[in-house]
Amino acid sequence: GEDVEQSLFLSVREGDSSVINCTYTDSSSTYLYWYKQEPGAGLQLLTYIFSNMDMKQDQRLTVLLNKKDKHLSLRIADTQTGDSAIYFCAETRDSNYQLIWGAGTKLIIKP
Amino acid sequence: GAVVSQHPSWVICKSGTSVKIECRSLDFQATTMFWYRQFPKQSLMLMATSNEGSKATYEQGVEKDKFLINHASLTLSTLTVTSAHPEDSSFYICSARGEKYGYTFGSGTRLTVV
Numbered sequence: 001g002e003d004v005e006q007s008l009f010l011s012v013r014e015g016d017s018s019v020i021n022c023t024y025t026d027s028s029s030t031y032l033y034w035y036k037q038e039p040g041a042g043l044q045l046l047t048y049i050f051s052n053m054d055m056k057q058d059q060r061l062t063v064l065l066n067k068k069d070k071h072l073s074l075r076i077a078d079t080q081t082g083d084s085a086i087y088f089c090a091e092t093r094d095s096n097y098q099l100i101w102g103a104g105t106k107l108i109i110k111p
Numbered sequence: 112g113a114v115v116s117q118h119p120s121w122v123i124c125k126s127g128t129s130v131k132i133e134c135r136s137l138d139f140q141a142t143t144m145f146w147y148r149q150f151p152k153q154s155l156m157l158m159a160t161s162n163e164g165s166k167a168t169y170e171q172g173v174e175k176d177k178f179l180i181n182h183a184s185l186t187l188s189t190l191t192v193t194s195a196h197p198e199d200s201s202f203y204i205c206s207a208r209g210e211k212y213g214y215t216f217g218s219g220t221r222l223t224v225v
Contacts, residue, residue, distance in 0.1 A: 035155065037214075043147065045162040088213070099204065101216035103113070 006089055013110045016053060018076040020105045022089035027073040029091040031077045032065060035102070037086045046074070046087075075106075084109050113139045115207045117217025124195055124224055132190045132220045134205035138183035139215075141207035146178075149202040149219075161188060195224045 006022045024032070047073075049056045052087040054058045056063045062075040076083055086104040114137040126129050134144065136180040139192075161167035161182035169175045172210050177199075188207075189195040192199055204219040 044156070045155070055149050088214070088216075090216075099216065101214075104214050 003056075004089060004091055004100050004102040008103065009106050009108065011108040011110060012079050014079060014081060016079055018074075018079045018083065018107055020074045020076075020107065022072040022074075022102050023070055024072065024089075024100070026028045026072065026091070026092050026100075027067070032063075032072050033059075033088075033090045033092075033099075034063065034072075034102065035088040037088065039085075040069050042086065047077050079107075079109060081109050081111075083107060095097075112210060113207075113215040115141070115205060115215045115217045117205055117220060120218060121221040122223070124222070125195055126198075127194055129191055129193045130195055130222060131160055132192075132203055132205075132222075134188050134190075134207065134217045136186045136207045136209065136215070139161075139207075139209040141188070142185065142207055143208045144180075144182050144188035145206040145208070145214075146180060146188075146190050147152060147204045147206065149204065155204065158190075170225045192222065195222070200224045 004024045012018045030051050031048050034046040036042045036046050037043050049065050060077045065074045087104050089102045089106045090099045092099050118133050118137045145160050146158045148158050149155045157170050157171045159167040159169045159180050161180050163182050163185045167180040182188040200223050202219050202221050206218040207215050
């Protein structure tokens with residue numbers, strides 16, 4: 001199949017790290033993306049990683065890619081209330097940029 | 112799981128012609144459909160939101176007469192780019208929200224206007 005799977009919900013305490021996980025099935029994926037959707041807003045591209053990379057870090061965000069296990073994760077350090085959103089992972093595998101999407105993980109921040 | 116079928120996956124058209132993009136929810140009822148546009152390596156820009164049977168709500172700056180959205184049934188929504196011009200070349204993607212599932216995205220349509 002061509003599934004991208006992620007859990008629908010994640011609850012963390014403010015100040016802790018959040019780790020959002022994603023698994024995919026197609027080993028020919030070229031780029032993998034993390035998008036953020038805040039309530040009432042469109043999708044915001046957070047970061048992307050090329051399939052020949054293992055890790056990418058950008059300020060509080062760390063993306064880890066385990067190509068062998070087809071597992072992608074997004075770690076948000078020092079989670080804040082402003083991080084409350086739905087996070088989507090997506091992959092693309094050809095030059096047409098067709099995207100295969102996960103269903104989104106809703107990140108809930110507890111005070 | 113929920114599947115949204117989006118067609119065509121890519122299309123090339125001449126300037127001045129119209130192009131229709133379809134999104135179908137295959138195994139669930141999409142009460143709300145979102146249409147996005149994406150430029151390379153940029154975020155998806157929300158163009159409009161449509162609820163079944165009612166007129167679409169367009170985001171600021173999106174021409175509703177140019178991007179016609181029809182959501183006539185709970186399983187089908189269409190986006191028609193009318194009188195397309197090269198600046199309309201982009202990647203268009205739909206997203207459907209049903210009652211049970213999270214957001215389900217189509218695989219996108221690459222439009223090239225020549």
